[in-house]
Amino acid sequence: MDRYSPSELEPKWQEEWEKAGVFRARRDESRPKYYVLEMFPYPSGRIHIGHTRNYTMGDVIARYKLAKGFNVLHPMGFDAFGMPAENAAMEQGVHPGKWTYDNIATMRAQMKPMGFSIDWSREFATCDPEYYAQQQALFLDFLEAGLVYRKAAVVNWDPVDMTVLANEQVIDGRGWRSGALVEQRELTQWFFRISDMAEELLEGIDRLTAWPEKVRTMQRNWIGRSEGLQFRFETVGAPEGFETLEVFTTRPDTLFGASFAAIAADHPLAKALETDPEIAAFNAECRRMSTTEEARETADKKGIDTGIRVRHPFDPDWELPVYIANFILMDYGTGAIFGCPAHDQRDLDFAREKGLPVTPVVSPGDEGFTIGDEAYTGPGRMINSRFLDGMEVEEAKSEAIRRIEEAGQGRGVVRYRLRDWGISRQRYWGCPIPVVHCPACGIVPEKKENLPVRLPEDVSFDRPGNPLERHPTWADTSCPACGGKARRETDTMDTFVDSSWYYARFTAPRAPTPTDPDEAAYWMNVDQYIGGVEHAILHLLYSRFFARAMHRTGHLPAKAVEPFDALFTQGMVVHETYSTRGPDGRPRWHLPEEVERDEKGARLRDGTKVEIGHATKMSKSKKNVVDPDDIIRNFGADTARWFVMSDSPPERDVEWTAAGAEATHRHLARVWRLVRTIASEEVREEAPGEAATALLKATHRTIRSVTEGIEGFAFNRAVASLYQFTNTLAHTDAQAPGMAQARRFAARTLAQLMQPMTPHLAEEMWAMLGGEGLVVTAPWPEADPAMLADETVTLPVQINGKRRAEIVVPRGAGREAIEAAARADAAVQKALAGREPRKVIVVPDRIVNLVI
């Protein structure tokens, strides 16, 4: 080879790694393990350059830890169940399974040329019957442990597609696919009891110190703990069965500021009152509003007086009106509140609307304190509050709770925003829920020996609805308990279930049980998890719940209840957009390869001027996409890997540019040529001269900075110091005393330090330089502390904080010596102009500051 040719050397080295089996992970109690995992992809069709960045980061860590002597587990799989496969089935008539497995084959074939250090022998897809069989076994264990239950719940129902929709799939009250008006329906569904673990999941966050603060905060907010008082109002004039009204409040201190009570439109009492057509109409209106995000944001406070009254808990003669109001949510607290307008903005808006009294009960102590259009929510002392008067807010809260508890009207409680996790989906392409509905025995779990409950192959998607439900025979079965005729559950599990435990399955992907205890004990936890911040809440919270549930059911060790020790959320790869105006005035988007750029701007090949848009997330619709296959073909995998690690810090977005990719490739070619030159140089036994020593020192400094960069997830800084080192090395004179040896050592070290980022080129360099074995298995170089320090240091000398001179002094020189050297400097003397400094600050090896 006479030039850098990635298309030749990359496949060659991948073959060598494969032959040596260097990425095959085996349990080895004698070595410390390291488990690095990137969030596995959904097989949507093709790999995206964003995936490439994500997996390269994980690969850099994995290869670095391998070199550091860890027994590394770095697996990959596919999150393969989900809606897009069914959409493809409806649109193209292809079976979801075929569509999915074809995509997996494509994406695996795209990933392999990237040279990732993945143990492919552990690969699985969540739609593999071997995987979902174990998921069904977990479900049965959870059911037995009381972690799963069934209840009726209100869902968004699309009457055309005949399916349940997630809130995100409802746009302006209509189904995102069908456009049909979405109905609220009550269906009996399966739930995981995640809310039972709310406190545990909340407390656990405190220990996740290697997670981004942002994600921890998001999870805390999502769990949404609040302390307060739950109590019963006595009602006056309510229908039978509603003698009391239960409400929740976090402000029991403001009870004497109450001027009304309000309930949600879905509250049982509100429903009971629907015999009144006016109330029925109001409730219907509220329900409709609740499905459209936009309406909810802008909606005014509305309410309807029920005519019912409630007695104040501290004064039976004090009655408050009860409204049905559009801003009360049925699924938080008890779906009923008492309104204290002076100290809650929503209550105040509502009170102003309805002309209700506004009584301040907390005073900040200011002169002339009144409530205008803004509620007062700050601290202060109680006023207008009888026995609470004069107390601070916190004290008043405790006292109010104590009195209510004493009177037996309620109690102090802790509430969470976190709801139980509904997992039933009326879909085909998901994991079947392994239970049977028996007319005699009711709900009966399937026997474990009958797992998996397999999805049928012969299904059609020509009609809306759930193909499992309308399959002629699939649901027909016998009851595992009585043996009589019974019907299978036709709902499948939410695909978030699949991804909630795959990390555990990777530790023993072929085990006949969900996990293998020895393998799980050895490999868990995931030491470093890497993925997009879009999974900050749901996936990561569900996984934390699952790990706990798997521990309770004996599938994971206690240490694994927090499965991810460290989390890193990486930024996206973005690209600028190119558009022209179509005849209809709308923008027409163009692929990067259709556009020619110069200093004046960009144009199409036919000369049409192109408008350049800001770099945004790559999307097919805006055509600002880069296909990794093209990059590999043109420049090689190492260029793609080096590029996505350069410049931008990994947590931020990186902008892909064609010019940047070319420049990266040129740099790698330069490294290749430099190493080839050095490899051809004859090495003589020779003591290192001054220049050779300087190079050796630079080498050790680079070892330190690259190591720190990788350890600290600052790959861009590691790359920068490698650029700098390459420049230093290239400018050395091979003829200088001892330089041939120093250059060879430097070049070998360069190969080792580049290996995590550009593994193929690094192997080639290593081989050219006569390195032993593969560089991927060579131990990581250690920086020699003795080689890190120079004998002299250059210190800036400041006069009044402004830099006026530089002095060179021996490293570790004392304060007196440094001060003397500074005073002796000509520039310093000029600046001092004979004046005597009032104060002298000397920080050895750092700086001198003279104050005059």
Add this chain to the structure above:
RNA sequence: GCGGGCGUGGCGGAAUGGUAGACGCACGGGUCUUAAAAACCCGGGCCUUCGGCGUGGGGGUUCGAGUCCCCCCGCCCGCACCA
């Protein structure tokens, strides 16, 4: 509204409270070449010089602030009628 983060050259970005702008991209100049590309070398924050000014703006702490504190402005992300 609540929470989190960010603001540094033309651009991406460096900088344990200690020489702001490392490194890269783009740009300009040069060497080589018939020419171009590649390769190699050199250059640059701003202002008119001595010198001064510079990290969104304003204050403060400090011998010394991009970094710490207070106030303000702008941008990004998440949650959102949560009682």
